[in-house]
Amino acid sequence: MAQLSSSVVNLIDQFSKLPGIGRKSAERLTYHVLRVNKAEALELADSIRAVRENVCYCKSCFNLSETEVCSICLDPKRDQTTLCVVEQPRDLMALEQANSFRGQYHVLLGRIAPLEGIGPENLTIKQLIERVHGGTFKEVIMATNPTVEGDGTALHISNAVADFDVKVTRLARGITTGSILEFTNKEILADALVDRQEF
Amino acid sequence: MAQLSSSVVNLIDQFSKLPGIGRKSAERLTYHVLRVNKAEALELADSIRAVRENVCYCKSCFNLSETEVCSICLDPKRDQTTLCVVEQPRDLMALEQANSFRGQYHVLLGRIAPLEGIGPENLTIKQLIERVHGGTFKEVIMATNPTVEGDGTALHISNAVADFDVKVTRLARGITTGSILEFTNKEILADALVDRQEF
Known part of the structure; x- marks a missing residue:
C-alpha cells in the first residue's frame, strides 16, 4: 500500500489532536489546507x-490579554466592588456577551479536580484570595460551572474568603429560558422549586 | 462589552474558514491552542x-507527493497496464487502503461541473489522454464518484480515449456489503438488479 507523504501524515496527526476532531475530519482539514491557495x-x-x-x-x-493587564481590569468605568470568579477565559467571554455584568473578573484557569490531580495550588486561588484581601470588593460572585467539580471549587473558595468582609453569591439555578418543562430533568426542576421567586 | 484580543479573534476567524468548523468550534479550537503547551x-x-x-x-x-514523481509512479512492482482514474488524492488513498488495486493512478483534481464553471480544461484530462496515448495501458478504470458530475466526467473521458486501444471500465455498482435491503434506495436496487452476477 502506498503511503501518504510524511508532511501530510504529520498534519493529519496534528489536526487529530484538536478537541472534537477525529481521524476522518483531520484528513478532511488536511486536504482543505492542501487545496486552498497558499496564502x-x-x-x-x-x-x-x-x-x-x-x-x-x-x-x-x-x-487572556495582549498587554500585561487586560482591558477589563484597566477600564475605570467598570464597577470595582463586585468580582466574578470563572473557570476559564471562555466563561468570561460568555458572561461578557450576556452584557449584564460590569464588574471585575477573576479567572481560575481550571477547577479543583482531585481525580485529575488538580488541587487549589494548581489554580489562581492564591491570587484570588490576595485580591479579595487587598481589594475593594463587596461581593464575590461564583460563576464556576454547575458541575460537581465546579461546585466543589466554588465551595472551597467561599470557605477561603469567609474571613473577609465580602458577600459570596453564586449564579442562579433554575429552568432555562426557552426550555420545555416535560423534558427538563429532575435535578433542574428541584433547583427551580427550591429557589422559586415571587411573581 | 470587552473584546477578545485581536490575535485571538483572528485565529477564530481562520479556524472558522475550515470545512465543517463553525464559529463555536473555532472558539473551542482557539482556546485549545491557547491552553496546550507552546511547543x-x-x-x-x-x-x-x-x-x-x-x-x-x-x-x-x-x-500528492514530496518528490517530483510520487512513490506509486516510481514503484516498478506495480502493474503498468491498468490505470485507475480518480477525482481527488483522497479517493486514491481510499482505494489504496482497500488494498485490491496494484496498478497506476491518475488524479483529475476535480470533476467536470458546468454549473460551477469547471470544464475539462480545468482538470488534468489532457495529461490523462497523453498518458493513455503514449503509455502501456490496456485498461482504464473510471473510479470517479457515483454522482451526476462524477458519471459525467467518466463519460467525457471514456469518449476521449475511445480511439485508443484500451478497455474502459468503471467500478461495480450494487448493494453495499453490510447494508439492509429494506432501507436501500431504488436507484441502488436497480443498479444491483441490472448488474446481477452468477452465483
Whole structure:
C-alpha cells in the first residue's frame, strides 16, 4: 500500500489532536489546507503562531490579554466592588456577551479536580484570595460551572474568603429560558422549586 | 462589552474558514491552542506550513507527493497496464487502503461541473489522454464518484480515449456489503438488479 507523504501524515496527526476532531475530519482539514491557495494556508499557520506568541494572561485577573493587564481590569468605568470568579477565559467571554455584568473578573484557569490531580495550588486561588484581601470588593460572585467539580471549587473558595468582609453569591439555578418543562430533568426542576421567586 | 484580543479573534476567524468548523468550534479550537503547551501549538502551525511548502503534485499522476514523481509512479512492482482514474488524492488513498488495486493512478483534481464553471480544461484530462496515448495501458478504470458530475466526467473521458486501444471500465455498482435491503434506495436496487452476477 502506498503511503501518504510524511508532511501530510504529520498534519493529519496534528489536526487529530484538536478537541472534537477525529481521524476522518483531520484528513478532511488536511486536504482543505492542501487545496486552498497558499496564502490562506500560511495565514492559518501564522495565526496559530501569533496567538501563542502575543497572548498571555493578565497578571491581575488571568484573562487572556495582549498587554500585561487586560482591558477589563484597566477600564475605570467598570464597577470595582463586585468580582466574578470563572473557570476559564471562555466563561468570561460568555458572561461578557450576556452584557449584564460590569464588574471585575477573576479567572481560575481550571477547577479543583482531585481525580485529575488538580488541587487549589494548581489554580489562581492564591491570587484570588490576595485580591479579595487587598481589594475593594463587596461581593464575590461564583460563576464556576454547575458541575460537581465546579461546585466543589466554588465551595472551597467561599470557605477561603469567609474571613473577609465580602458577600459570596453564586449564579442562579433554575429552568432555562426557552426550555420545555416535560423534558427538563429532575435535578433542574428541584433547583427551580427550591429557589422559586415571587411573581 | 470587552473584546477578545485581536490575535485571538483572528485565529477564530481562520479556524472558522475550515470545512465543517463553525464559529463555536473555532472558539473551542482557539482556546485549545491557547491552553496546550507552546511547543504543541507551534508544531501545528509548522505542520501546516510544511505541508504547503513540501507537498506538490506528482508530475505524472497528480497525486500528492514530496518528490517530483510520487512513490506509486516510481514503484516498478506495480502493474503498468491498468490505470485507475480518480477525482481527488483522497479517493486514491481510499482505494489504496482497500488494498485490491496494484496498478497506476491518475488524479483529475476535480470533476467536470458546468454549473460551477469547471470544464475539462480545468482538470488534468489532457495529461490523462497523453498518458493513455503514449503509455502501456490496456485498461482504464473510471473510479470517479457515483454522482451526476462524477458519471459525467467518466463519460467525457471514456469518449476521449475511445480511439485508443484500451478497455474502459468503471467500478461495480450494487448493494453495499453490510447494508439492509429494506432501507436501500431504488436507484441502488436497480443498479444491483441490472448488474446481477452468477452465483
